Every structure is written in structure tokens, then in C-alpha cells.
Amino acid sequence: METKRFKNKRDFILITILVILVGAIYISFKLFMFTEDAAQAQVYYGTSTEPIVTIDFVNYRVIKNYIQNVPDGYDQNYPIIDEEAQTITLLGDYELNGIRQIVVIKYEFGTANSKPSVEIIQEQSPNNICSREGVSTGKPLICLPNRIRVEFDSSEVDFTV
């Protein structure tokens, strides 16, 4: 009788934990799906469909998903994440005098008065189209021929044209 009650108690704890867990997942899912501002922005390089860097606007952090594969002769490891200056630096594909040039992305976490945003603040390319785009709060920024893009995750919109 004593053991049985003990087991029931353990079951009860287990179920409580599960209920809380499911509830927490459900609430965070809802929050993520229906937040008005973008919850994340993803930085992609080359033809990879895996983001190299994830900017998490909800939890105020920047996650390096993998190291950029660069040829010999480039000493630095990319991406470089500077949390103080709020920049992400990658090595683009565009070459000047045979040297590949960096692309610097500036990110801002949103505040009560401003939306989360990203901006390409430095890049080399024939027409500088992606740095001329300025600050974006939703539109993808595509840097060619550097082959770097920054894209917002939005639950309501699949494309912008």
C-alpha cells in the first residue's frame, strides 16, 4: 500500500511536468507565430540552405551555426560576431585584386519604439545594390555577387516582391 501511493505520487509529478512542458511549448509556439515583429533573421552564404548565422530578436542573441569554409590564405575565421558593435562579418565572393572582400551586417534588436532590423553596412560589389538597400525590417537583403543574404522569418508572409 505504501509503495503504491509512492508510485502514484511519482506518476502525478511526471504528469505535472509533462503538462507544464506541453503548455510551455504551446505558449512559446503561439508567441513565436503571432508576434508582429520578425522573431529571427537568418544569414545565408552561397548555395547552402542552412543559415550560417541566426539572429534571435526574441532572446537577444546571435547564434553562429557553422564556420564559413574559406580557402587557404585567409587567416580569419568567419563569421565574426561582434556583440558590442552588433555586427556580423562574413567573407563575400567578390574579389578585388584577387582578394575576397568582407561583408558586414549590422543588426538591431527591436525596442518598444523600433522594429528589429538589419543593414549591410560594408560590402564591395559592382553596383552596391545590397548596401544601398539601407535598413531592412522585413525585406530580404541579397548581396550579389557576394552570395550572402539576410532573410527575416515571418509567419504571415512567404515572399516580398
Added chain:
Amino acid sequence: MKKIFFFPVLMMFIMLLSACTNKEEGSIFSAVFFQMDSEIRINYMANNQDQANEIKAHIGEVYAMYHSLSDNYAPLEEDSPYLENIYTLNSKINQDVEIDYELYMMLDESSRIKELTDGYFDISIGKIVKAWKDVILDPESRDDGYVIPQSVFEDLQDEIGLIEVQENPFTLSESSEKYYVRINHIDVQLDLGAIAKGYATEIVKDYLIENDVIYFAINAGSSTIAVGKNSNPERKNQQWNVELIDPLFDNEYFGLIELRDQAIATSGNNVQYATYNGLRYHHIVSPLTKYSMHYYHSLTMIGNDAGLLDALSTAFFSMSPETITSWLAIHQEELGIEVILYNYDGTITTHLLDTIFVGY
């Protein structure tokens, strides 16, 4: 007692798992290509990795081929399997040049659309477009606020004044299964920039449909998009939600449309432009006037054929609102074409059939 607890626990696990599994068979794969000065991104459903790889490889070949054939900046690679591309063709005036069937068909389609639009779509004005681009994209003047100096504008006027738009710029011919094109005048320079990407996208779309891929989206550089159905259960009508960029205000959007089994193409004056006398001059040049026109800031076309839409979005940019209205009166129903015009004065005009457009 234990069994009473077992049931809800099991139920919760089933609920948890069912949230993760897709109701459709297969999974979504994605592929990225860099062709035609664009990033082309495709999401598609396939049954397994092998099928996904096969689809990706084929699509990559299609875009690579049309990129090579339509390239007007560089000749074909030495080991290229193709006969000619636009760059090499443009230097062969008044001679019959054998070309690949695929290029022949694209030129033929361009001629068809020229006729369909009463000359508003014209791939032969490459010389005029290049003269404009040289001024607008002058590396010394990259700021969007760039105002074209009067002397530069006048020189440009002189330059394009000397170039004649030809009524019959090129002739296509076929003999014993070989295909030829003949450029008929020195002022003709072919430029497929306003159709090639949409044309290739349409071929990719057809390939996906032929291979029973129902769920897909092709985003060819954000100016041309072709979609099937959306497998995301959040989308009640299996639609893809497309937000339309406001060409006048950064980070603003002026509306949302729902797309399913359709294509969309946009043209705008907000990407590459310079100002003269307070008006925006951009890379879309009217073949009728040799100047960029100032009727719209952007226009969005919805329909079935991505290639046709790509070309029409350029042609319509030079048409007055009245011309568009009378053109649509004849062709809209038959071609299933819908248009959203962002007028130069900031107002919006829609010519829609079934598409849901929510203006902001």
C-alpha cells in the same frame, strides 16, 4: 490506478508528435542557384532525398542553360555545348547565324509578345537601354539621390537620338531542323534581360508539374515568382502570401496578395534610377519613345505564364493607364492576366479577376 494516468500521457505524446508530422507525404527540400544576376531559390516537395537531388540537378541545368544563352556581357565558354549566345549574336549583323533550338524558341516568343503588345515589348533596343544604364549606374554617382547633370543628359539625348528602333530587327528561319537568326540592322542589339528569367522559370515550373510536384515555390530574384500549392497547414487555401514592396518608402509594404498555382512578375523604378528635372529615370525604356516613362513607380502582374508576365511587366511600364485598360479589355480574360499599378502619384489601381488583394 496507473492505467488511468497512462491514457492522458499517451494522448499528450500523440498530440506532440502530430504537431511535427506533415500531413502530406514527402518533405520539403530547397535549392539555391545563382544565375542571371539573381539568387534563385526553390522550395519543393519530394518523396525522398534521391528524387530531391534529381529535381535540383535538372533545375540547375535549365537555369544554367538559359543564363548562358541569354548572356549579353560575355561570350560562351570555350567548352560550351551551345552554338551562340546573345553576346556573340550581337556582333554578327546581316548574316544568318545558326542557333540552338532553345534560343530560337525564346527569340520567337519575344517576337510573339512584341506583336501582342503592339511593340511595347522589344528585345532589340539593347543599345538604347545600355546608353541609359551607363548614365544611371555610373559608378561615380551611386547614391539614390543622384541627379543627372544637364550636360550628361543632353549628351545621352544626342546618343540615343542617333539610334533607330527597327520595325523588323531580326528574322528567324528554319531549314532541315536547323535554326537561324539574322540581325537586320547595325542599330539592333538584342537584350533578353526582360524575359529570360521568367521564361526559364516557366520551363522549370512546367517540369515540376510534369513530375507531379504539387507543392513548390520558385523565387527567381524576387521579381519573378512561380508557385504551386503551399503545404504549410497555416495557409487555409494552400496559398502563398506575397507582400508587395512600396516603391516610395523604405521598409513599407502597400498590400498583400494570395497566390496559388500562379506566377507573379514585378517591375519597379526604385531599384536602379537617377533623377533629372524631378523625374525618376530607370532601366525600363519605352521602345516607342526611347525614354523611361513616368506613369508608375511599380507594377505587379499575376497570371499563369511566368515568361509572359516577365515580358509584360516591362511592356506595361511604358504604357499609359488608358493603353493598359484598352489592352486588358481585349486580352485579360483570354490570358488570365491581372495587374496592380502603383501610379506615379502614389495611388493604386487594380485590374483583378479572382486574386485576393488586401491593400494596407
